[in-house]
Amino acid sequence: MNAGSPFALPTLAPTPQREPLPAVDLAFVDESINRCGRKPDATIPLLQALQDHYGYLPREALERICRQTEITPAAISGVASFYDMFRHEPVGKHIVRVCRGTACHVTGADRVEEALRRYLGIAPGHDTDPGGQYTIEQVACLGCCTLAPVVRVGDHTFGYTASEKVPGIMDDFHKAHANGGEERSTEELLPAGTGKAQIRIGLGSCCIAKGSDDIFHTLQDAVKETGADVEIKRVGCVGMCHRTPMIEIAEPGKAPSFYAGLAPEAARELVLERFRWVGWRHRLSRVWTRALNFALEEAEHEPAEQSRMDTRAPEVSAFLGRQVHIATEQFGEVDPLNLDEYVNHGGFASLARCLETHDGEGHTLHRFRQGQPAGETSADRSPLTPPQVIDIIDRAGLRGRGGAGFPTAAKWRLARQQTSPEKYVICNGDEGDPGAFMDRMLLESFPYRLIEGLAIAAVAVGAHEGIFYIRHEYPLAVKRIRAALKICQQRGMLGDRLLGTDYPLRLTIKEGAGAFVCGEETALIASIEGERGMPRLRPPFPAQEGLWGKPTIINNVETLAMIPWILRHGADAFAAYGTRTSKGTKVFALAGNVRRGGLIEIPMGTTLREIVEEIGGGVQPGRRFKAVQVGGPSGGCVPARLADTPVDFESLREVGAIMGSGGLVVLDDSACMVDIARYFLQFTQNQSCGKCTFCRVGTRRMLDILDRLCTGRGQKNDLSELERLAAQVGAGSLCGLGKTAPNPVITTLRYFRDEYEAHLKGRCPAGKCTALIQYFVTDHCTGCTLCAQHCPVDAIPVTPYVRHVIDINKCTRCNTCYQVCPHDAIEVK
Amino acid sequence: MSADQTNVDTFTIQIDGQPVAVQAGQTVLGAARQLGLDIPTLCYLEKCGPLNSCLVCLVKINGRLVPSCGTQVQPGMAVESETSEVHEARRTALELLFSDHVGDCLSPCNRLCPLGLNIPLMLRQIQAGHHAEASATLRGTLPLGGVLGRLCHHPCEQGCRRGHWDDPAGIRNLERFVSDWDSGRISPEATVPGETRTPGEGRDAASRPAPAPINPLCKPATGKSVMIIGAGPSGLAAAYYLTRQGHRVTVAHRQARAGGSLRAVPEADLPAAVLDAEIALLAKLGVTFQAGVTLGDEVTVEALSREADAVLLAVGKLDPQQAARLGVPVAGGLVRSDPNTCKTPLGKVFATGAATREVRQLVRAMGEGRAAAECVHRFLTSQAVRRPEKVFSSVMGRLDPGELRQFLASASAGHGVSPCDRCAGLSRPEAVAEASRCLHCDCRSSGNCVLQHYAQAYGADANRFRAERKGFEQFPQPSGVIFEPGKCILCGICVKLTEIAREPLGLTFIGRGFDVRVAAPLDRTIQDGLQKVAEECVRHCPTGALVFADDGNLASQST
Secondary structure, three states: OOOOOOOOOOOOOOOOOOOOOOOOOOHHHHHHHHHHOOOHHHHHHHHHHHHHHHOOOOHHHHHHHHHHOOOOHHHHHHHHOOOOOOOOOOOOOEEEEEEOOHHHHHOOHHHHHHHHHHHHOOOOOOOEOOOOOEEEEEEOOOOOHHHOOOEEEOOEEEOOOOHHHHHHHHHHHHHHHHOOOOOOOOOOOOOOOOOOEEEEEEOOHHHHHOOHHHHHHHHHHHHHHHOOOEEEEEEOOOOOHHHOOEEEEEOOOOOOEEEEOOOHHHHHHHHHHHOOOOOHHHHHHHHHHHHHHHHHOOOOOOOHHHHEEOOOOHHHHHHHHOOOOOOOOOOOOOOOOOHHHHHHOOOOHHHHHHOOOOOEOHHHHHHHHHOOOOOOOOOOOOOOOHHHHHHHHHHHOOEOOOOOOOEHHHHHHHHHHOOOOOOEEEEEEOOOOOOOOHHHHHHHHOHHHHHHHHHHHHHHHOOOEEEEEEOOOOHHHHHHHHHHHHHHHHOOOOEOOHHHEOOOEEEEEEEOOOOHHHHOHHHHHHHHOOOOOOOOOOOOOOOOOOHHHOOEEEEEHHHHHHHHHHHHHOHHHHHOOEOOOOEOEEEEEEEEOOOOOEEEEEEOOOEHHHHHHHHOOOOOOOOOEEEEEEOHHHOEEEEHHHOOOEOOHHHHHHOOOOOOOOEEEEEEOOOOHHHHHHHHHHHHHHHOOOOOHHHHHHHHHHHHHHHHHHOOOOOOOHHHHHHHHHHHHHHHOOOHHHHHOOHHHHHHHHHOHHHHHHHHOOOOOOOOOHHHOOEEEOOOOOOOOHHHHHOOOOOOOOOOOOOOOOOOOOOOOOOHHHHHOOOOOEEEO | OOOOOOOOOEEEEEEOOEEEEEEOOOEHHHHHHHOOOOOOOOOOOHHHOOOOOOOOOEEEEOOEEEEHHHOEOOOOOEEEOOOHHHHHHHHHHHHHHHHOOOOOOOOHHHHHOOOOOOHHHHHHHHHOOOHHHHHHHHHHHOOOHHHHHHHOOOHHHHHOHHHHOOOOOOHHHHHHHHHHHHOOOOOOOOOOOOOOOOOOOOOOHHHOOOOOOOOOOOOOOOOOEEEEEOOOHHHHHHHHHHHHOOOEEEEEOOOOOOOHHHHHOOOOOOOHHHHHHHHHHHHHHOOEEEOOOOEOOOEOHHHHHHHOOEEEEOOOOOOHHHHHHOOOOEEOOEEOOOOOOOEOOOOOEEEOHHHOOOOOOHHHHHHHHHHHHHHHHHHHOOOOOOOOOOOOOOOOOOOOHHHHHHHHOOOOOOOOOOOOOOOOOOOHHHHHHHHOOOOOOOOOOOOOOHHHHHHHHOOOOOOOOOOOOOOOOOEEOOOOEEEOHHHOOOOOHHHHHHHHOOOOOOOEEEOOHHHOEEEOHHHOOHHHHOOOOHHHHHHHOOOOOEEEOOOOOOOOOOO
16 A cells, blocks of 8 residues: 555545644654554554644644544544543643542542542643643552552652642652652663662652662662662562551561661661671761761661561461462562563473473573473473463463453363454553552562463464553553563564564554443454454454454453462462362452551452451551442442352352452441442443444443432432343443443442432431532530641631531532541531 | 354344344344344434433343443344333333423314314414415314314413413314315405415415315225215214225215214304315215115115225204114113224124213314224224324413413413404404414424423323423524424433534533533524534434424424
């Protein structure tokens, strides 16, 4: 086809613009076209490039693309308006992203957003302040659920936010921004370990959000300063998000020691105190510093010893004790980007076995066969043919971890049977469930393991092309996979000669553009092909007709992360864990109203109660454990009385939930179940692709009813209509999104009908639905005026030493007074 | 049972227990249509392939509801189609679509007319000077058009949306105009301003072949006969509708001249000549009149019912002695009849009009005659006897001023002709001017709309889901296409057709989820997007989202 577009734009009278925008420099467009290509599948990468460059999609730029490429105007407009990340008007200088994930929702994200809007002066119905400084944006989930509620301003992530903390957050941002904004990277390649002492620090996204990057750099500086003989080691997620930033000091021959919740200064202090200074000049300066500190009594930093964490302490052993690490093998120990370390731990050995039958340069292949984890002596190294690989996965009983639990081997076998010479394998990293961040963690922490898993899948089904599809909200995951792919390519392990054999395998990355529905296989394929992410009817299944009409298997990140382990340890070792129908382990993101949130991997069959109460330490003192939301927007709420339900695909389905991708959001008695149902429905409704009637309109009509209930406008037959419609939307929708969207409604209606009935009568028992509640000051008030000072709408007159009174007409129910009152004198009714 | 009995390419599947031979690759929808099942579809057009968006074609296979248009037959497949569960799912899909459907199928005037006259269509025809077509529209729906055009209390005008702005369209006067025009009572002198007219030349609308009252077509003869007693408004109306259904109708009346109570109307309000002409039209249609027949001594209901296949009593208001002599059960001075079926206790005897209930207005009496005619017709054709169903209509309700202004944009300004009860009728220019005041707030697709059709067939409740209505929007294109996004069900047919035709711009889906809409890309207009296939897109639009402004002007849609 000619380079010129067959869809030359007709010359038409220009449509009048609302207001003249500054002329757009189109050179960047041409440059991007040269980089991304001219075929339709370049649509999304091109738009992403424009979005990053211009901050929005200027129409001239879109028209330019249509003229210069094969992409049609209809396609580009359709795609640009489908995905959340694309904006069509210029935005403010800084983007303020408010996470609306489940954990953030139950911890008050809506109040934080309201406070931010008020503080930044962004009027309702607008998203940018009049000065054009800030644009506020809701994000489905930033994947930092254990820090909920989370706000990201520019590149800075703030956790544990609250409405009254908003001014502080913005101050912090200004300060950080004023400091020049040159950010130190945490991603440069670090030299491999030398077996000396290590200080390990987890550098996943949420660790970084809690300041681990500062500590990392402080530690690096301290070592540089002192010349101490210790390696500062970046590791992946440490799982204990509730204790981060956390470091581990590992010295040969000594038990590791952990420090949690460290401040940078304390971390520095730790290096200074604990490790020998090298060189006389360093030692001298150390003495001098100590003397000076002593003299000035300036050493007010929190002594690091206070942060020391005893791994034998009950709360730590409860969190870690039940866990089994398969997908998260070596968690907290290895540098995500260190290939040698991965290989030394047995990495790529499984893939090497699968490639035994292929001709290779003995050297490369041999090297990977050597890899063997320390302490394992019996690892099988016999060659494996693709059918044997599939048989092992079959016997292991591995089921897809993406939600539905489809047997992985069956999918592979179907794809293997297809005669097409072209096949594809895709790693589905479009983890869109609000309240789930397992896949992000795995991508960030174990990029090589996923490369190996995807490569094994490719060899097993006979594919030579593989794609990592990762949502763009996970920049660090993209960065690490990209870096890992590059390193593999540089070492000649990928590309024309996989591990040096004659098996070609090309792996690339496609970034999502913000659409939950793209987690659905057929929508994901549409998205890679450069179209609107709209699912299509199955069959035919992607394993038969997938990407570009070719057989394609799509496996979830976690599924692929388990593959190398299974081949290394055998099917039986994997199947030894779990229940009759659900084998192995499952990674969960534990968040919400729970004391110890984090990332856990536990054997299937563990009960929800064990997870919530033992691992998670239960709800906050004074609160009552009410329910667990399992499976995100497609899942359901399991009430506390059914908490002994074991985690496996079938048991969860029986109680109305689904395994989903593994978000576990714990709800205490402060959660309103009608509000939770409404929250999830709002999410799915917002994320529906809009193709089929049941999902597009049906979920909206369900939401209408829930909106009425939450605002006290419920009508008598609303509950029966909601039930009826929920069943019909579930039965009639085209794809999994619509079919499962009613689950949160159905389960809450089933287990918490009394709350629905209370809402019908205009009462919200949990005191959450703002239209149904009022704030009062009780006799406990001492007249300290704190509430009055913080009230953003001046609904509380300042009356020192006299009991305060809230003007109900002015009150916006932002909950600030409740949060700031030191005497628990605010009552919600 | 079927997989092993045939070769790979053809096999048998079961739909609702009925076997149907199919070929591999065929859709379940195709198989069902082979069996003559009317599975509803909105988004399916063979050329476009399965779009799977509307989901009203659901069937149940293996316990799951799947769209039949996108599901291929498999050997051994057992499909459930016409079951209450599947029908409920289809109905819900339709009801969901209506909950987000902005627009009236029928204009308020049409809905309020007891006889269901398509008023906006008739007004478009008048406005365009297509008076013969206007006459066909009028005569195809209304018996005694000339009478109604003078005497009707015009409930239509009370509902007219133009009336929310200034004056309602003068619908009754326009009815009179059409009937006067086709009966040659309008002087041909007056011309419409701006119209160049050469007398006697057949170049423009005004000088087409000499007007003549147009009698609508009747269905083929059924061989059934109906005796109607009484030639008042109800009886005459029933005679009209039954004759059009193909039945042989005789109207027996007491007086020398047919017309019943209409004969008592003063000459100034209804000239006898007009009434005579209208009755002559009925005779021309095929109605036989028998004068001087009085029920009672000589002629009994019993005797009549031996002669005819059905008898309809439309004798008007009864006086006590008359009631006693009728020979049918009477209660409280009224003939006893079931209001739902118009049946009297006597076998094939029906009753209607003022004999059965108090009827105040002329058009209502005629509406009763129409209802009775439907009952009798269903009785004669062995169907369940009931009054006619209301034509399904989505109802938009009151317009806000902004919406009203959109409608006004396409209508001529100015107040209506002063409503005059005794005036001499409208001249041609006056009629055209008055007709051009119509807002055309009906849906030009009504009657051809697939969504409306299946809503009626499935008994869908357009108001099952109470929801905030989206604003009405109308985008008339210079090409004559009108785009009304509120009526779009996002089936995707037009998007696909533009893609297939490689339109330079084409149409596309914009946005996601509930807010998806169809539009031209890059903020261009619908017209820009439809340079090649506008006609095809309008033709295949399953609703009234894409229509031609002048649709229906040239040929009457009424039957």
